[in-house]
Amino acid sequence: MRFSLKNKGFYPESINYDNLPDDLITIDNETYLIALSVDFSSIDVVNGALVIIQDSPEQILDNAKISQIATLDKSCHDQIVSGFYSSALGAQHEYPSKPNDQTNMIGLITESVLPGATDEYKFWCEDNMGNWARLIHTKLQIQEVGLAFSAHIKAQQTIYENKLSAISEATTQAALDAIVW
Structure with a gap:
């Protein structure tokens, strides 16, 4: 699975897109499932990795x-x-x-x-x-x-x-x- 922070979207690798965002990162299935369960405002990309921002x-x-x-x-x-x-x-x-x-x-x-x-x-x-x-x-x-x-x-x-x-x-x-x- 791929993710774009700029577009706040997931892009399955099994689909060939004509235009992909330039900030795509690849994430594993476990991270993808976790990311689906949170609000996009809790997601960030740090050093090329998807990070879930936890509330204090x-x-x-x-x-x-x-x-x-x-x-x-x-x-x-x-x-x-x-x-x-x-x-x-x-x-x-x-x-x-x-x-x-x-x-x-x-x-x-x-x-x-x-x-x-x-x-x-x-x-x-x-x-x-x-x-x-x-x-x-x-x-x-x-x-x-x-x-x-x-x-x-x-x-x-x-x-x-x-x-x-x-x-x-x-x-x-x-x-x-x-x-x-």
Whole structure:
């Protein structure tokens, strides 16, 4: 097998090409198979030999940190939209918190503080028997639900923030792997 760094390509010896790059080197089959498994940006030619540039341990850990941050960011988002609990109606109820629910909740809370607002606000929630219904809340109750939702978001963001600090401080892959939601 032959390789051109300039063209970032492999040229089988069994094929007769009309024009070949002037920087061709010959590589053995094992090197060829290894080179196929890496990104071309990790390949170089040094003294006429194909070389796979390995990331340093620091680069490997930094890349793992980036991946871990993305995973935890998704976990934080998933927790925020997974719902929350409030006892604003006297007993504990679960409330939905997907983006549309958040928009609806903000709208009701905003309405509840406006002059001339009514004192009835229907919002979806689930009782302890698993029954979902759009129940009536008073101004104070819907505001209390809003405070519970805000506390829920802040709690998830605090967890995320603490995990980001732990990621930043991690000096080994094992320490990084231990940082989970």
